[in-house]
Amino acid sequence: MTDLVPACDPPRIPVRGGGTFPVRRIYCVGRNFADHAREMGAQAPASPEARGRPVFFGKPADALVLDGQVPYPPATSELHHEVELTVAIGRDAASGVLEPDRALDLVLGYGIGLDLTRRDLQAQAKAAGLPWDIAKGFDHSAPVSELLPAAGLDLRQSTLSLEVNGNLRQSARLDQMIWSVADILHELSKLYRLRAGDLVLMGTPAGVAALAPGDRCHARLDDLLSLDCVILPALT
């Protein structure tokens, strides 16, 4: 049978050292740094035992931005940056729950990304008890860097940061995450079967704030990775 519309080609993230990572799904983690949970008016867990369940949401794969060019999105006047670690899944998980001590075996590489958010629409959705989709999963809402191969890499002591127009807005060490990468893959596997091509955005530290057309974002993970993007005027 002939396709009646053009088939969508998956976005492909470059991997340092060669090759690309075609993206199947994007999973996102909410409230994974206590200081950000508090700045959003949510409670941070008092202890690791009290952390409950992580907050998950998604973005469509075609929300990825690979060239750093983000048109200011429609229907918002409060576009916020959230700098996050990205985790690229390189192998299909077996069916069933993935044990935390085996979870990192699935990881192909790590990168950094921005979980761009229409904060005004998210606040309205929260107040009305409605889903977050229109606040999170819009076009151009996920600029990402290249991926670093995971082999031999331990990022727990690494610092994730974001500057906007040269001013530091967000900075945190990755060991401050409430849920580690292994914890998150374990929790996701209770809900979904993880597959090669899945990308996970791990949640943001405090300091989220508004972006305007013309703003330049520069995100870094130590001296290992960087991501530059610019907010362009809204498309007309």
Ligand code: MN
């Ligand atoms: Mn986020």
